[in-house]
Amino acid sequence: MGLKLNRSIIGWFFASLSILLISMFYFYPMLQALILSFKSGMGANLEFTGLDNYVRLFNDPVAMIALRNTFIYLIFQVPFMILLAMFFSVLLNNPNLKFRGFFRTAIFLPSVISLVAYSVIFKYLFSTEGIVNDFLLKLSIISEPIEWLMDPFWAKVLIIIAITWRWTGYNMIFYLAGLQNVDKSIYEAAKIDGANSIQQFFYITIPMLKPIILFTAITSTIGTLQLFDEPMNITGGGPGNETLTISQYIYNISFEYTPDFGYAAAVSFIIVILTVVFSIIQFKIGGEKD
Amino acid sequence: MKKWKIIFTAILLMVVMAACSSENQSNGNAEGNLEPDVITAWAWDPLFNIAALELAEKRYDQVDEDFQLEIIENAQKDIVQKLNTGLSSGTLNGMPNIVLIEDYRAQSFLQAYPDAFYDISEYINIDDFADYKKAPTSFDGKQYGLPFDTGVTGLYLRTDYLEEAGYTPEDLTNITWDEFIEVGKDIVDKTGKSMISLNPNDPDHLRHMIQTTGQWFTKEDGETIDIAGNEAVKQALQVYKTMLEEGIAKTNSDWSSRLADFNSGKVVSVATGNWMTPSIKAEESQSGKWTVVPIPRLSVDGAVNASNLGGSSLYVLNIPGKEKAAEFLASTFGSDNDFYEELVTEVGAIGTYLPALDGEAFNQTDEFFANQTVTADLVEWMKEIPNVNYGMHTYAIMDIFTGELQNYRSGKDIDEVLNDAQQQAEAQLN
Numbered sequence: 001m002g003l004k005l006n007r008s009i010i011g012w013f014f015a016s017l018s019i020l021l022i023s024m025f026y027f028y029p030m031l032q033a034l035i036l037s038f039k040s041g042m043g044a045n046l047e048f049t050g051l052d053n054y055v056r057l058f059n060d061p062v063a064m065i066a067l068r069n070t071f072i073y074l075i076f077q078v079p080f081m082i083l084l085a086m087f088f089s090v091l092l093n094n095p096n097l098k099f100r101g102f103f104r105t106a107i108f109l110p111s112v113i114s115l116v117a118y119s120v121i122f123k124y125l126f127s128t129e130g131i132v133n134d135f136l137l138k139l140s141i142i143s144e145p146i147e148w149l150m151d152p153f154w155a156k157v158l159i160i161i162a163i164t165w166r167w168t169g170y171n172m173i174f175y176l177a178g179l180q181n182v183d184k185s186i187y188e189a190a191k192i193d194g195a196n197s198i199q200q201f202f203y204i205t206i207p208m209l210k211p212i213i214l215f216t217a218i219t220s221t222i223g224t225l226q227l228f229d230e231p232m233n234i235t236g237g238g239p240g241n242e243t244l245t246i247s248q249y250i251y252n253i254s255f256e257y258t259p260d261f262g263y264a265a266a267v268s269f270i271i272v273i274l275t276v277v278f279s280i281i282q283f284k285i286g287g288e289k290d
Numbered sequence: 291m292k293k294w295k296i297i298f299t300a301i302l303l304m305v306v307m308a309a310c311s312s313e314n315q316s317n318g319n320a321e322g323n324l325e326p327d328v329i330t331a332w333a334w335d336p337l338f339n340i341a342a343l344e345l346a347e348k349r350y351d352q353v354d355e356d357f358q359l360e361i362i363e364n365a366q367k368d369i370v371q372k373l374n375t376g377l378s379s380g381t382l383n384g385m386p387n388i389v390l391i392e393d394y395r396a397q398s399f400l401q402a403y404p405d406a407f408y409d410i411s412e413y414i415n416i417d418d419f420a421d422y423k424k425a426p427t428s429f430d431g432k433q434y435g436l437p438f439d440t441g442v443t444g445l446y447l448r449t450d451y452l453e454e455a456g457y458t459p460e461d462l463t464n465i466t467w468d469e470f471i472e473v474g475k476d477i478v479d480k481t482g483k484s485m486i487s488l489n490p491n492d493p494d495h496l497r498h499m500i501q502t503t504g505q506w507f508t509k510e511d512g513e514t515i516d517i518a519g520n521e522a523v524k525q526a527l528q529v530y531k532t533m534l535e536e537g538i539a540k541t542n543s544d545w546s547s548r549l550a551d552f553n554s555g556k557v558v559s560v561a562t563g564n565w566m567t568p569s570i571k572a573e574e575s576q577s578g579k580w581t582v583v584p585i586p587r588l589s590v591d592g593a594v595n596a597s598n599l600g601g602s603s604l605y606v607l608n609i610p611g612k613e614k615a616a617e618f619l620a621s622t623f624g625s626d627n628d629f630y631e632e633l634v635t636e637v638g639a640i641g642t643y644l645p646a647l648d649g650e651a652f653n654q655t656d657e658f659f660a661n662q663t664v665t666a667d668l669v670e671w672m673k674e675i676p677n678v679n680y681g682m683h684t685y686a687i688m689d690i691f692t693g694e695l696q697n698y699r700s701g702k703d704i705d706e707v708l709n710d711a712q713q714q715a716e717a718q719l720n
Contacts (some may be wrong), residue, residue, distance in 0.1 A: 002598070006599045042398070042401060042682070043377060043378050043398075043401075043403045044377060044378050044380060044400075044402065044403050044406075045402065045404075047496035049432075056717070059717055060717060060718060061714050061717070062689075062690070062693070062714065062718065065693070123543075123544070127543055127544075127547065128543065129543070129547075147541075148526070149491070149543040150491070150541055150543060151492065152696065206534075235491075236491060237456070238491035238692065239490060239491050239692075239696050240491075240692050240693035240695065240696030241689070241692070241693040241695070241696075242693075242696065244626025252686075252689065254374065255367075255370060255374055255375075255685035256370075256685055256686075256689075257403055257683065257685055257689075258398035258401070258683060258686065259374045259398075259402060259684045261378060261380060
């Protein structure tokens, strides 16, 4: 009894530290945010309004536009980036490739760059008189400069280009690690059976990487739902509200307009709900049964 | 086993409660009545606002030798954000004694945090200041802000381009925006330059266009949304779109490209607040080629050729040191004629303190503007700016407009644009 008791005290002691810290810095703020989302008012004059914030949210056209934009990024950017990352990782996993280390570093490098710094640089690269337009004009690919920052369509494309550039290398690293764990004998067996490299990719590589695809898909989805730095710094949410994301809208409600922290908290819970829903869907589709 | 769980929970609770109570204690200390030795101030723009505060401190040395002012430079956005987070947390810890707030945003702070600001009615006479500054800086009958710089607007013109096209500045003096477009088309044809540079993502021109009529996006109470059926708002949008469609305007995407457009001589005119003067003068090679005329007005009855864009005022926070801070402001910004003369000569900032505006310094000619008495002219126009209550939602409404302007440009009907904007604003701001 004595020894058992002693052990469990020590066990509880170690567990208690992390429980305490997580409760204080995660669960307590979450609970407060939830309570806050049932209040409304300007600045410090908050009053309980029940579910009003949530009703308002579904009737708020700007929130809907922000939601729509976020979904556009999600639908086009995440699959594109994941395929690209997989493509690069398979190329770079080829043992016959020279300077593999250099290429890997080059593709990974964007993900160690500060979000704000690269956003600002992208803004200048893609301005109407910027270097990208110059380049495309000189090559006669376009006859008139593209209004990257002013046109609703191109502004979205620009944001997608930017986040793809920033995050592809990051995801590629996971695939590279995954590929190194795939048993080479499977490929050998496939070759003997006469499978070409495309068949090998689709019937061996992809199924073997399934858990990693799932992982990157979920983290990228969460990242996109929380997207803030790029639209904030590159387009400022413009033109109009055409590149506004939910996170940026939360920022605007809290700090740009007369602050209504209650409503901002309600909008942020939408991100929480969406994240949970998407993760469940992805687990259902891609997850293994064990 | 159960006992241990209970004890563990009890300990956890105690730790949490201890953490909370110590927090309370520290609040108590900070809100004590210890007057600080150093008065702090938050402001933006070292060449303008901060220079003005430094000048004020230098002059105040004669009144109170021991007075120490620490000016902390922050971008305007950061000040807004810090105030919002700080004030909404309920503690005034770490807040400055004096803060500069833009007039468009002032009501939002005054109404959202009614106890955070110090009433300075006793210290200054508000009738000494330009009339249009009153509505934004006061709330509930109390005067919280000390009106500082004016955002009086002017139409800055390149005289050499006008000459090339066969026009004189008189042709663009006291005109309407419609006339501006007509003349503009001809000038653009003849010179190959653009008439004006606009950023459709930040259409601040709409604000000063609308204020020429004495109206705003809201009625006089600053709350009732007044967009659908508002002739001034409608015309402003139409003018804006026409300028873009008729090719007399070029677009810019941010502040630096906006400055570059006139510094590099790509545009004939700049329609903006007088605080742009230092940036225009920054391109010394264009000296003598510029002049300033009154801002065009909208073709609405009662519209005048005078308007405002931006401009800010100083506020004292309701924390220890408030009396000291208010006295400092009152005896410099609030009453010192010489200070304002020095301010206009050294910093180029035009205050809104009326008794000072007849001083010598305001009648100086400026070589850069071909010996025009620019400051005196701007001061004249300032007195005519229609008084408008900006209310507390200017920037929220501007964002709605930026979105609707996009729809309008891609072909949406103007009345529908206004109705939709009205609905969005009502849904968002009630």
